Amino acid sequence: MLAFILRRLLQSLIVMLAVAFIAFLMFRFVGDPVEGMMGVDARLADREALRDRLGLNDPFYMQFWTFVKNAARGEFGISYRLQQPVTQLILSRLPATIELAVVSASLALIVGVTLGVFTAIHGRLPPSSRETLTALAAIILPALALWFLGRGLLWSFGAAALIFVSTAFWAKSFFSQAVMAVSLVGVSLPTFLIGIGLIFVFAVELKLLPSFGRGQTVELWKGWSTGFLTKSGLLSLILPAVTLSLFQMTLIMRLVRAEMQEVLRSDYIRFARARGLPESTINFRHALKNTMVPVITITGLQLGSIIAFAIITETVFNWPGVGSLFVNSVQAVDVPVMAAYLLFVALVFVVINLIVDLLYYLVDPRLRVDGRSGRA
Amino acid sequence: MTEAPPPEAPVEAAAPARGFWARFWDSDVFWSYRHNPVAVVSSLVALTLILAAVFAPWIAPHDPFNPATLQLMDGFTPPGEAAMSGTVYRFGTDDQGRDLLSTILYGSRVSLFVGFAATLFSMTLGVSLGLFAGYRGGLADTIIMRVADVQLSFPAILIALLIFGVAQGVIPPNKQESMAIWVLILAIGLANWAQFARTVRGAAMVERQKDYVSAARIMGVPGPAIAFKHVLPNVLGPVLVIATISLALAIIEEATLSYLGVGVPPTQPSLGTLIRIGQRFLFSGEWWILFFPALMLILLALSVNLLGDWLRDALNPKLRQ
Numbered sequence: 001m002l003a004f005i006l007r008r009l010l011q012s013l014i015v016m017l018a019v020a021f022i023a024f025l026m027f028r029f030v031g032d033p034v035e036g037m038m039g040v041d042a043r044l045a046d047r048e049a050l051r052d053r054l055g056l057n058d059p060f061y062m063q064f065w066t067f068v069k070n071a072a073r074g075e076f077g078i079s080y081r082l083q084q085p086v087t088q089l090i091l092s093r094l095p096a097t098i099e100l101a102v103v104s105a106s107l108a109l110i111v112g113v114t115l116g117v118f119t120a121i122h123g124r125l126p127p128s129s130r131e132t133l134t135a136l137a138a139i140i141l142p143a144l145a146l147w148f149l150g151r152g153l154l155w156s157f158g159a160a161a162l163i164f165v166s167t168a169f170w171a172k173s174f175f176s177q178a179v180m181a182v183s184l185v186g187v188s189l190p191t192f193l194i195g196i197g198l199i200f201v202f203a204v205e206l207k208l209l210p211s212f213g214r215g216q217t218v219e220l221w222k223g224w225s226t227g228f229l230t231k232s233g234l235l236s237l238i239l240p241a242v243t244l245s246l247f248q249m250t251l252i253m254r255l256v257r258a259e260m261q262e263v264l265r266s267d268y269i270r271f272a273r274a275r276g277l278p279e280s281t282i283n284f285r286h287a288l289k290n291t292m293v294p295v296i297t298i299t300g301l302q303l304g305s306i307i308a309f310a311i312i313t314e315t316v317f318n319w320p321g322v323g324s325l326f327v328n329s330v331q332a333v334d335v336p337v338m339a340a341y342l343l344f345v346a347l348v349f350v351v352i353n354l355i356v357d358l359l360y361y362l363v364d365p366r367l368r369v370d371g372r373s374g375r376a
Numbered sequence: 377m378t379e380a381p382p383p384e385a386p387v388e389a390a391a392p393a394r395g396f397w398a399r400f401w402d403s404d405v406f407w408s409y410r411h412n413p414v415a416v417v418s419s420l421v422a423l424t425l426i427l428a429a430v431f432a433p434w435i436a437p438h439d440p441f442n443p444a445t446l447q448l449m450d451g452f453t454p455p456g457e458a459a460m461s462g463t464v465y466r467f468g469t470d471d472q473g474r475d476l477l478s479t480i481l482y483g484s485r486v487s488l489f490v491g492f493a494a495t496l497f498s499m500t501l502g503v504s505l506g507l508f509a510g511y512r513g514g515l516a517d518t519i520i521m522r523v524a525d526v527q528l529s530f531p532a533i534l535i536a537l538l539i540f541g542v543a544q545g546v547i548p549p550n551k552q553e554s555m556a557i558w559v560l561i562l563a564i565g566l567a568n569w570a571q572f573a574r575t576v577r578g579a580a581m582v583e584r585q586k587d588y589v590s591a592a593r594i595m596g597v598p599g600p601a602i603a604f605k606h607v608l609p610n611v612l613g614p615v616l617v618i619a620t621i622s623l624a625l626a627i628i629e630e631a632t633l634s635y636l637g638v639g640v641p642p643t644q645p646s647l648g649t650l651i652r653i654g655q656r657f658l659f660s661g662e663w664w665i666l667f668f669p670a671l672m673l674i675l676l677a678l679s680v681n682l683l684g685d686w687l688r689d690a691l692n693p694k695l696r697q
Binding site for chain 2: 015018026030185187188189190191192193199200204301304305308309312315326327329330331333338342345346349353
């Protein structure tokens with residue numbers, strides 16, 4: 001166990017050093033740091049002095065060492081674009097991104113696992129043609145009726161969506177198949193289009209939810225401002241969180257479904273059925289428990305991608321987080337911010353990977369036999 | 377995916393000679409294509425869109441980049457209605473009176489060009505590195521696969537953004553606009569190579585154990601020639617599947633980068649740029665400026681994606697009945 005942890009730690013350290021080296025190369029060779037800090041009309045002597053003071057005349061490996069030391073202390077210099085310390089910039093925008101990421105990850109996990117279990121249990125048989133026809137008629141006819149009554153397209157769509165959700169109760173295998181089909185389409189749609197679509201429906205047409213910003217925030221502690229405590233803050237969280245979670249949600253759903261179907265075919269489930277245990281006990285107490293191990297891994301790893309995918313969602317919704325800071329920095333070639341963001345994301349990924357690996361090790365006793373080769 | 381000379385080869389040669397098309401029609405893959413309506417429809421949609429993009433200069437009713445044909449008076453004409461000048465625009469016009477149908481056709485040209493070029497680039501890179509790693513093994517294999525592992529754990533869009541940012545910093549400002557499209561291809565291509573490398577490496581390691589490779593080695597064929605002439609043709613199936621799926625990915629990534637405002641320059645708008653522009657008019661009710669480019673992008677990405685899905689199943693011998 002100890003050897004396993006040590007080896008994983010060492011691997012993480014190597015990955016971090018490699019990423020730090022890339023960040024350093026960017027910082028040092030993309031544009032001239034001195035040009036970025038001084039104006040065009042600075043004197044040559046001043047430039048040389050600054051060059052010396054920044055240690056840019058030191059040997060290469062010394063510069064890298066200084067960079068790593070500073071990075072470990074959280075110092076990344078001054079942003080070229082905003083003329084503020086990079087660390088401070090990132091920290092001030094971190095709460096927005098973390099709140100968004102945590103909410104969407106929980107949303108993805110809860111809805112994804114629920115739908116995955118549902119489709120695994122009820123989607124074993126394809127729906128009978130009678131069930132499909134009834135369900136389709138129940139969805140389409142009221143929508144058409146509303147359309148002819150002149151209530152507009154959105155009412156029709158809303159009614160169709162509501163009735164579709166209700167099929168989960170009376171046409172279960174139809175609902176499962178439909179959810180699978182919709183999820184396949186959802187995976188191929190770009191995130192930003194989903195966001196724009198949600199803005200169009202809920203902000204432009206229905207005028208229910210705000211389409212940009214965080215709403216009102218309350219400062220909790222040392223610059224951690226939260227949007228959880230105000231009504232406008234919570235309302236503005238809904239659309240970005242849904243947009244960000246959809247992709248991970250489909251991923252988790254498909255994973256849970258596949259794992260659950262596998263488990264439901266196994267002998268001990270058949271035995272539990274033979275014992276006459278109620279279906280709900282079999283499904284939730286016996287089957288679901290064994291599907292959770294891979295789900296934990298994937299969800300943990302996805303938390304990292306959620307933070308990275310937040311780049312797109314934050315831009316669509318003008319969410320003042322780290323991701324939109326990064327996009328603006330790329331547009332303006334603001335290298336210190338880009339380098340710091342790269343290191344930040346790498347750190348998040350490495351830490352999450354490490355935690356997930358350890359959790360996996362703790363949760364599944366089968367892995368403890370001997371050190372399996374861990375992968376970053 | 378045939379292996380070295382199959383024993384039944386002489387029997388086939390004895391059968392009455394049939395034309396290429398007859399054999400093509402009867403092949404496994406085409407049989408599965410004919411019997412899969414999703415594959416037929418999506419390939420037809422993809423083909424139509426690609427042809428429309430390629431022949432855009434001849435098909436498009438207007439030239440959106442020729443200011444002489446623009447009429448500012450026709451701006452914001454809804455689809456299908458007569459504009460001030462009396463012209464009817466099938467898909468409406470944008471704020472400057474450009475015909476949206478023409479803009480979309482020209483835009484998908486840029487999107488598809490970037491998508492194909494980036495896929496070709498990442499395929500070349502990934503296949504060569506994967507073949508090298510899988511056939512050579514040893515330290516080279518470890519290093520290449522470690523890099524691929526680390527890169528695969530980051531989302532491709534983040535890597536593409538970083539590469540794009542770095543390239544913008546290195547290229548002198550006066551060349552940035554003309555180079556932007558190539559930088560974009562480089563960024564998306566570099567972000568997607570790992571998938572190819574991993575697949576090819578796995579397949580190459582399996583092929584390396586087979587008799588025909590040993591035979592070639594005994595005959596004294598040099599290593600690189602074995603890898604490229606003998607092993608490569610046998611691992612092309614999975615590569616084709618990944619290429620199709622990564623074409624859809626590259627199109628989406630290009631659109632995302634352009635939407636974020638770091639992609640192609642505004643003088644050469646791709647579908648992503650058009651969506652970015654169209655979003656400005658979302659709140660004022662001119663929905664068509666956003667809707668048609670978005671629809672085109674969805675159709676393009678979805679049809680290529682579904683085609684890749686079908687190809688993966690069709691080329692997978694395990695799934696054959």
